[in-house]
Amino acid sequence: MHEIFELILSQLFMATHKSSKITVAFMLLLVLNTFSSFAQLDTDEVVDESFNPTEMIMHHISDSHGWHFFGEGEDSFTIPLPVILWTDEGVVSFMSSAFHHDVEGEHVVEAGGQKFVNYHEKIFVLNEGETELEYNEEEHVALNANSPFDISITKNVASMLLTSILMIILFMGLAKHYRKSKKAPKGFTNILETLVVFVRDEIAKPQIGEKKYMKFMPFLLTVFFFIWIANLMGLLPGAANVTGNISITVALGLFTLALILVNANKDYWQHVFWMPGIPTFVKPILAIVEILGVFIKPIALMIRLFANITAGHIIILSLIGLIFILETAGVAAISVPFALFITVLELLVAFLQAFIFTMLSALFIGMAVQEHEHH
């Protein structure tokens, strides 16, 4: 476990060396991990199941097949979500409740003539004739099972769909207002309009330019509001950590990359492959750097969003986790106000990250479509 976190830590250090918050978050996670191992040593004989903060935090920030709210095992309050698997024998679908909250690969579900197990929120299909999953913990591979292509409506997918529906309701409502009257909207619709105008005037226009910004407005607006609303929803109790999931941010980053690659003009490619105005022998060297840069830009976007949101969640969960690690309610006097402070800070971060992602997307697109003045 420690090695993995050190790996994450070093990678994040490289990617977002500016963000000290992320460092703090992962440091906290490391510290908690050590703490808990000590705690485990002390209390192993007395209590069978000691509190494992790493597990708790990882459970909270990662995706799952059911939407868990509270409780343990069979008593827990969990909304079952559909599991959809693309196996060798076609698409198989069943509700996540079929696993009966089992994530250790013990409960076998039979569907479509195949046997499925949920091992740490990863679904495996058992090979013919097998009845139990054999898993190699060291190598992280299942010995007698395959992992099918999992297109389940997981907690994150459900949350993402909720965010999308919310966006459609909000912005179609805004559009409806204009069909009724030409006047400026009032109240909440006015807030939405202000934000739309904010994206246009503060992000799109200055970064892309008056002439071309209109083409990219739909993407920028959608991304901005999607990230922001998903960030805010992620702060709700029991909510999914959508924007703090690398799959989501990779998808968003790839949208930006695709827009850059599709819309980049001749000037841009010339500046990438054969930079004008510098000595010829430097040009190939710079070309390598520039080609790397084309991909590093969206990768930085992906990691920045993922790391910032996840770090915020980890800090809050770690502060709350301290109460259970130290096993004294008194700690709550310190950790709850701290957690509250971080939560309020996260409200700001939710907006800030949406703004930064959209701003940088616009900036990169702007660089790709910019008409250079020829000297």
Next chain:
Amino acid sequence: MDLITPEYGLFVWQVVVMIILIFLLTKFAWKPVMKAVGEREASINEALASAEKAKEEMANLKADNEKMLQQARAERDEMLKEAQQMKKKIMAEATEEANEKAEQILEKAQAAIQNEKKTALAEIKSQVAELSVQIAETVVKKQLDDKDEQMTLVNKMLDDVKLN
């Protein structure tokens, strides 16, 4: 490790949802909203520009009015001045005329007086002559022997003249 390993299912969902979301929102929200906001901004700018223009026109109008007022005032002053002058002139002319007329009348009167005087004198002269002749006749008639009587006669004559 799960934390930084992208899951293909989730990735696919995000891409699909994002594409649908961009499509739907563009068609039903972003385009109408951007259009309406743009139109409203244009109309606000237009309204502001026309207000500015109206203000300018108003100022121009005011300046014009002021100018006209000044002109009118100047004209009035001019007219007053002219009237004053006219008045003075007329008065002067009238005075002159009156003087002239008075002089003429005076002259005429003097001439008439002179004439009257002449005729009166002529009449007196003729009467005196007539009287003298009468006196002389009377005197002659009475054969003037007595000196006293002569004097009495003369006086009586003179008294008669007075009566005349």
